[in-house]
Amino acid sequence: MEKIVMKISGSLLFPPDQKYYIKLKDTIENALNKGYKLGVVVGGGPLARYYINTLRELKVSEAILDILGIESARLNALSLSAMLYPYSIPKVPKDLTETLEIFNNNLIPVLGGLQPGHSTNAVSMILAEAIGSKNVINMLNGINGIYTKNPKDPESKKLDRISYEGMEELIKRMDQVAGGYELLDHVALEIAKRSKIRVIFIDGKNPETLLKVLDGEKIGTELVPE
Structure with a gap:
């Protein structure tokens, strides 16, 4: 069974929308029926x-703000894992040991944050490594891939493919502060590089786009080794 990690933007899940949750559950069920084994990571979002x-x-330190981000992502993850029952359980793993226990019982682990300084994008790479997946599908909110600049900039161009080195250059232009990880942080990229993980960035507003990617359609932006 091919193993896939889904990274879902927290802004797709909060504020919660019943119709979206239903579509997402149907999509995940279809992926399972296609023979995929899944792990999911959810961001903190709004x-x-x-x-x-x-x-x-109010001058609270970035380290404490990171903790707030982690707990927010965990709450989003709990809502999703509860909705996915019986394919998952309403429990958010606190570490990789709990994650692997859930995964090895043929259930879907749904993670939020793990530790300060790591974005949930980094968590998705850690999860991919832990379960032996070479593919992460990153579901963005209203953005259909990676752009050379802000997608709202008229001079910005969407990229069909980008190398690890190219992504590193984009990351250098980002603010790496709590709540500010829009693409990948350095930790996430380094994990992807060491394990040669492919990441496909897609617009997750329509969850069924995930199934098109699994069927081999070229959608979004693919982050790949050189």
């Missing part, structure tokens, strides 16, 4: 940003 932005203005 829930995390509400807390982080407010408390940053």
Whole structure:
């Protein structure tokens, strides 16, 4: 069975929308029926940003803000794992040991954050390594891939493929602060590089796009080794 990690933007899950949750569950069920074995990582999204932005203005340290981001992502993950029952269980793993226990019982582990300083994108790479997956599908909210600049910039161009080195150059232009990981942080990229993990960035607003990727359609942006 091919193993796939799904990284889902927290802004797709919060605020929660019943119709989206139903579509997402149907999509995941279809992927399972196609013979895929899944692991899922969820971001903190707006829930995390509400807390982080407010408390940053009150001079709370970035380390503490990271903890708020982790707990926000874990709450989003709990909502998704509860919705996915019986394919998952309403429990968010705190570490890789718990994650592998769930995965090896043929259930879907749904993770949020793990530790300060790591984005949930980094967690998705760690999960891929742990379960032996070479493919991460990163479901963005309203953005259909990786762009050379801000997607709203008229001069920005969507990339069909990007190398690890090219992604590293993009990351250098990003702010690596709590709540600010938009693509991959350095930790996530280094893990992808050492294990040669392929990442496909797609617009996750329509969950069924995931199935098209699994069927081999060229959608979004593919991050690959040289």
